[in-house]
């Protein structure tokens with residue numbers, strides 16, 4: 001880690017109170033400075049993630065019905081076609097009817113987004129969300 005530099009921040013008292021609640025929710029291991037650093041990194045990563053050529057590691061989670069016709073085989077087909085971008089996946093049988101799948105993918109931002117959208121677009125997928133972090137590389 002590079003040298004720490006101190007600076008002061010001015011903010012409205014009510015915003016500071018909300019911020020301190022956030023710090024408290026993040027637990028004893030975090031203080032104001034650490035949470036500010038986390039938030040700055042979060043903003044920088046989401047800005048970097050917007051660059052279509054940035055390399056990202058994305059986590060796609062999706063929920064679908066176990067009973068939907070052909071859905072599992074369509075999802076498998078898409079994943080096999082992109083085996084070089086998919087690092088890992090996990091399947092959870094949520095209840096008698098629903099499955100949760102978590103798929104970790106790595107590659108160029110624009111390709112990972114397209115891949116995520118093609119998975120989320122399969123008929124029968126009820127809900128899904130892609131989150132990502134960047135590796136700092138550009139492809």
Ligand code: NI
Nearest residue numbers: 066092093099
């Ligand atoms: Ni299942």
